[in-house]
Amino acid sequence: MKLKSLVLSVSAVLLSGCGTMAKQQEYNADLIINNGQVLTVNADMQVIDDGVVVVKNDKIIAVGDEKLLEQYYAPKNIDANDGIVMPGMINAHNHLPMIAFRGLGEEGISNRLFAYFFPLEAQKLSRELIYNATKLGAIDLAQSGVTTYADMYYHMDEMAKATKEVGLRAVLGETVIKFPVVDAKQPYGGIQYAKPFIEEYQNDPLITPAYAPHAVYTVSKEKLQEINQLSEDYDVPVLIHVAEFPNEEARIKDPTKATSPVEYLEEIGVLDERMVIAHGIHLSQHDQALLKQADAGVVYNPMANVKGATGIAPAWDMFRADMRVGLGTDGPMSSNQVDLWRTLSYAANMQRLKHSDRTIMIPEQVIEMATIGGAKALHMEDEIGSLEVGKKADIIIVETQSANMMPSYDPYATLVYQANPSNVDTTIVNGKVVMEQRQMKTIQLDDIRQSVEAFESDIADFAKELSKKAIKSKSLMD
Numbered sequence: 001m002k003l004k005s006l007v008l009s010v011s012a013v014l015l016s017g018c019g020t021m022a023k024q025q026e027y028n029a030d031l032i033i034n035n036g037q038v039l040t041v042n043a044d045m046q047v048i049d050d051g052v053v054v055v056k057n058d059k060i061i062a063v064g065d066e067k068l069l070e071q072y073y074a075p076k077n078i079d080a081n082d083g084i085v086m087p088g089m090i091n092a093h094n095h096l097p098m099i100a101f102r103g104l105g106e107e108g109i110s111n112r113l114f115a116y117f118f119p120l121e122a123q124k125l126s127r128e129l130i131y132n133a134t135k136l137g138a139i140d141l142a143q144s145g146v147t148t149y150a151d152m153y154y155h156m157d158e159m160a161k162a163t164k165e166v167g168l169r170a171v172l173g174e175t176v177i178k179f180p181v182v183d184a185k186q187p188y189g190g191i192q193y194a195k196p197f198i199e200e201y202q203n204d205p206l207i208t209p210a211y212a213p214h215a216v217y218t219v220s221k222e223k224l225q226e227i228n229q230l231s232e233d234y235d236v237p238v239l240i241h242v243a244e245f246p247n248e249e250a251r252i253k254d255p256t257k258a259t260s261p262v263e264y265l266e267e268i269g270v271l272d273e274r275m276v277i278a279h280g281i282h283l284s285q286h287d288q289a290l291l292k293q294a295d296a297g298v299v300y301n302p303m304a305n306v307k308g309a310t311g312i313a314p315a316w317d318m319f320r321a322d323m324r325v326g327l328g329t330d331g332p333m334s335s336n337q338v339d340l341w342r343t344l345s346y347a348a349n350m351q352r353l354k355h356s357d358r359t360i361m362i363p364e365q366v367i368e369m370a371t372i373g374g375a376k377a378l379h380m381e382d383e384i385g386s387l388e389v390g391k392k393a394d395i396i397i398v399e400t401q402s403a404n405m406m407p408s409y410d411p412y413a414t415l416v417y418q419a420n421p422s423n424v425d426t427t428i429v430n431g432k433v434v435m436e437q438r439q440m441k442t443i444q445l446d447d448i449r450q451s452v453e454a455f456e457s458d459i460a461d462f463a464k465e466l467s468k469k470a471i472k473s474k475s476l477m478d
């Protein structure tokens, strides 16, 4: 394979010396990736050995075999060195700035959300911390081949700034919740906070602004309806946690006839195609049918759900029913990884265990879920999620030269069951090289090391005291 591409490049050099061919040699592309096994993740799941991907501006303009090298010329060429060339992965549910708290609260706290997460955030979150932690998280994502992430958090304008500095794509949902939080002194202040943020980023090439009502039990019916109306007016997504815990409907203050959170959302008129639900663990068949009917997105977070012992989502059933199912990690306190590599094997293995069936959710389907599936969950499948002409150039190259990647008979199996973040060699987002040969091109980890060390030392003592108190708290809602 390498020899063939060498011959082609030598012949290109020879031809460039020939006057009659000079016109053909003019650049008609910006970036060409060659000498890789291209996983297109298109509708036919086409794989092209010795494949070539051609990029111009922010888009893919050609995908095919080596013949494309005779047709396209670009100032930048990347030799994939026999690696795997694939769409960037999409982490469709995260709370990235919580990377500042990664590794805390691991002492076995039963009421972790209310007795630990929320008090920790109330005390330690700030605009500055969110900005710096997002930068750390975005570098982690870029280095591990995630090119798009969806997030529900606070000060989303700071997150947008940091994400753009690193060069990633993101769907950023401003959290709306019934108590005061870092960026809103009044309950539900996120609704107001979101407005200028949405207006500023509505047409941004990398950032899709969104609303993020926290959950059905932390946001009132009226506020969910108000957000639904605003999301329609602005045409932005609504990200929300749904059916993460059993019997969430019992926590809803304004009971309806609904016997599940999905039925409740349906009944109050807010379940529609702009909604992206995270978790969806405790879903009846009727709930799944309602989600499908609404054309809503669902994000499966297997690693966080197993770690939190919340259950196994019916992801395989929904995937088979051709629903919009993507993968997520949830926040860095929930699965401790922001990349999707470990999540890939969890995604498959937990479904096999749930169904007692080793034949389901084969690696090819897992990669589908991690790429085009995530794009579908976010309703971005026309833009990202596969390597096809006209799509945004969000591309990664995964090397296959390391010991853990050998042998590589089936690229999907290699990716799902062998690869780890350090195998990602190159990350390209919107046509721009963010990392090449493991070197970040946009921002260096050393640039932010001091700020990370500063927040770490500021948080450590408080967190230790908080965990002593939290460990005694048993009720789920106090």
Ligand SMILES: [Zn+2]
Pocket (backbone or CB within 6 Å): 093, 094, 095, 241, 278, 330, 331
């Ligand atoms: Zn979450």
